[in-house]
Amino acid sequence: MAIPKVCGIETEYGIQVVGGDPNxxxxxSLLINAYAHDVARQQTEWDFEDEAPGNDARGFAxxxxxxPQVETHLVNTxxxxxxxxxxxxxxxxxxxxxxxxxxxxxxxDRAGEVVLIRAMEAxxxxxxxxxHLVIYKNNSDGKGNSxxxxxxxxxxxxxPFTRIVAGVTPHFVTRQIFAGAGKxxxxxxxxxxxxxxxxxxxxxxxxxxxxxxxxxxKRPIVNTRDEPHADPHRYRRLHVIVGDANLxxxxxxxxxxxxxxxxxxxxxxxxxxxxxxxxxxVTAMHEVxxxxxxxxxxxxxxxxxxxxxxxxxxxxxxxxxxxxxRGLECMGAEGIGEEVLSRWENVLNGLETxxxxxxxxxxxxxxxxxxxxxxxxxxxAWDDPRLAALDLQYHDLRPSRSLFARLDTxxxxxxxxxxxxxxxxxxxxxxxxxxxxLKKWPTAVVTANWDxxxxxxxxxxxxxxxxxxxxxxxxxxxEELLNACASPSELLDRLSG
Amino acid sequence: xxxxxxKKRASPERADEVVEEVPAASAAGDKLKAELDDLLDxxxxxxxxxxxxxxxxxxxxxxx
Numbered sequence: 001m002a003i004p005k006v007c008g009i010e011t012e013y014g015i016q017v018v019g020g021d022p023n024x025x026x027x028x029s030l031l032i033n034a035y036a037h038d039v040a041r042q043q044t045e046w047d048f049e050d051e052a053p054g055n056d057a058r059g060f061a062x063x064x065x066x067x068p069q070v071e072t073h074l075v076n077t078x079x080x081x082x083x084x085x086x087x088x089x090x091x092x093x094x095x096x097x098x099x100x101x102x103x104x105x106x107x108x109d110r111a112g113e114v115v116l117i118r119a120m121e122a123x124x125x126x127x128x129x130x131x132h133l134v135i136y137k138n139n140s141d142g143k144g145n146s147x148x149x150x151x152x153x154x155x156x157x158x159x160p161f162t163r164i165v166a167g168v169t170p171h172f173v174t175r176q177i178f179a180g181a182g183k184x185x186x187x188x189x190x191x192x193x194x195x196x197x198x199x200x201x202x203x204x205x206x207x208x209x210x211x212x213x214x215x216x217x218k219r220p221i222v223n224t225r226d227e228p229h230a231d232p233h234r235y236r237r238l239h240v241i242v243g244d245a246n247l248x249x250x251x252x253x254x255x256x257x258x259x260x261x262x263x264x265x266x267x268x269x270x271x272x273x274x275x276x277x278x279x280x281x282v283t284a285m286h287e288v289x290x291x292x293x294x295x296x297x298x299x300x301x302x303x304x305x306x307x308x309x310x311x312x313x314x315x316x317x318x319x320x321x322x323x324x325x326r327g328l329e330c331m332g333a334e335g336i337g338e339e340v341l342s343r344w345e346n347v348l349n350g351l352e353t354x355x356x357x358x359x360x361x362x363x364x365x366x367x368x369x370x371x372x373x374x375x376x377x378x379x380x381a382w383d384d385p386r387l388a389a390l391d392l393q394y395h396d397l398r399p400s401r402s403l404f405a406r407l408d409t410x411x412x413x414x415x416x417x418x419x420x421x422x423x424x425x426x427x428x429x430x431x432x433x434x435x436x437x438l439k440k441w442p443t444a445v446v447t448a449n450w451d452x453x454x455x456x457x458x459x460x461x462x463x464x465x466x467x468x469x470x471x472x473x474x475x476x477x478x479e480e481l482l483n484a485c486a487s488p489s490e491l492l493d494r495l496s497g
Numbered sequence: 498x499x500x501x502x503x504k505k506r507a508s509p510e511r512a513d514e515v516v517e518e519v520p521a522a523s524a525a526g527d528k529l530k531a532e533l534d535d536l537l538d539x540x541x542x543x544x545x546x547x548x549x550x551x552x553x554x555x556x557x558x559x560x561x
Contacts, residue, residue, distance in 0.1 A: 012560040012561065014555070014557050015557075016554070016555060016557075024557070024558060088560060088561075089558060089559070089560045089561070090557070090558035090560065091557070091558075091560045093560075136555075140557075141555050141556050141557040142552065142555070143556060145556070145557045145558060145559045146559060146560075146561075147557060147558075147559060147560030147561060148560055148561040150561070215561035216559055216560070216561050241561065369533065370533065370536070373533045373534075373536075373537055374537060374540065377537055384548075385548040385549040385552050386544070386548040388548070388552045389544060389545055389548035389551050389552050390540070390544065392551070392552060392555055393543075393544060393545065400543075401543060401545075403536075403540070403543070406536050406539065406543075407532075407536070408532050
């Protein structure tokens with residue numbers, strides 16, 4: 001049976017300094033320091049032990065590619081909700097804690113937005129030169145520079161990587177029809193010779209390979225980074241880099257939920273009678289981004305053709321049958337798997353019959369509807385800079401400026417639960433142990449990372465507590481123990497005894 | 498689960514869904530359009546003053 005689909009989202013936010021030093025690294029550091037010192041009042045740093053972003057899931061090392069560099073000198077904090085908040089390259093990045101299911105992932109992704117908004121407000125109070133920071137939850141600057149929103153999924157190491165690549169590629173190429181965040185125009189050469197008014201996805205045109213290790217150059221549809229942050233003999237962490245940053249909660253829920261389901265089917269080696277292998281996945285991905293009717297035939301490896309919508313219907317039908325045959329336990333809390341299926345079916349129906357009816361659920365539709373309404377009112381052509389401005393400002397996180405916030409999109413997580421998730425960790429993964437220890441003993445936990453905590457108990461040497469299983473250290477496992485311990489040394493004694 | 502808006506449907510059959518779902522979805526779309534009109538009134542005030550300059554100045558370094 002498929003293992004629980006523990007999941008998380010890492011978002012690199014766009015950052016701009018208005019009226020001050022434009023250095024994005026300095027600005028990102030200022031932002032995160034302001035949050036750590038003035039909002040969270042907490043300074044536990046990230047621990048880089050065991051990070052190996054250069055390991056390749058296909059079993060070979062490097063092969064002349066460029067593994068991402070870990071920048072240990074930049075600001076890096078761990079929050080009491082189990083999240084990581086840090087400077088990655090030239091962007092502030094928020095990584096959600098490990099979540100038990102797609103709905104929890106939506107909640108923590110939204111909590112990340114709240115953290116960024118609070119950080120932005122705190123940072124603006126610390127600068128005295130009249131400048132201010134603006135944070136955008138998007139994936140490109142419209143000039144050919146892209147930054148990522150990555151998903152992570154826990155997978156069984158027993159599933160062969162080649163099967164994962166074959167099974168997930170058709171989904172990654174086509175899920176943008178509901179998961180895309182939309183974009184005015186084009187910014188790379190992949191659509192040269194075509195007029196591009198609007199694309200479904202911010203990211204699609206940046207992908208150049210089907211499989212590979214890179215994330216910044218020659219981006220691959222399936223990323224092979226093999227860095228499980230868990231017991232490598234039992235687990236894999238599938239690192240997904242094809243996604244757009246979503247603001248619409250339903251879009252995030254579907255992006256994570258449908259992908260979890262597809263991965264569960266791959267683990268259980270379930271496939272349909274028809275092969276969904278595409279002849280040229282990279283080109284298909286670019287084509288899908290341009291096709292607002294979802295009717296463009298994509299070339300399949302077997303010589304036939306299929307539309308993006310047909311591929312999604314095929315995956316949905318397969319998942320529906322999988323759920324009926326095997327159940328949806330791996331999808332997390334009661335009812336989540338069914339909710340994913342029913343919403344998945346609902347959006348595919350909507351895309352088929354009346355895409356604009358999904359403006360309350362999907363980012364690209366919401367954005368397109370806004371832009372079309374604006375075009376009608378002002379009579380502007382697609383290359384009018386005001387449309388690019390609308391696109392950018394859709395993603396502005398400032399409540400006073402955000403266009404997304406002004407739209408009436410469906411909320412699926414209660415606002416109070418989002419605010420609670422800013423400080424409280426998820427209960428069903430090891431994030432609970434990490435977050436609670438940070439809350440209880442903020443000065444004793446000197447560093448933390450995904451799979452361990454390091455305690456400083458004073459006289460003794462530093463003590464590392466490994467957490468190699470994402471499914472242990474949950475509230476169910478350790479709440480009683482943590483409540484019973486008056487000090488971190490008592491906890492460590494009882495853990496080792 | 499209480500926080501989620503459950504949309505229960507009787508049948509998983511696709512053909513039934515189309516008939517059942519579309520009217521409600523379009524009504525929601527109409528409501529959104531009416532709200533969009535209000536929003537458009539607001540946008541001219543909220544949108545950054547010089548769109549061209551605003552867009553030109555937004556330059557990011559690649560990430561990931």
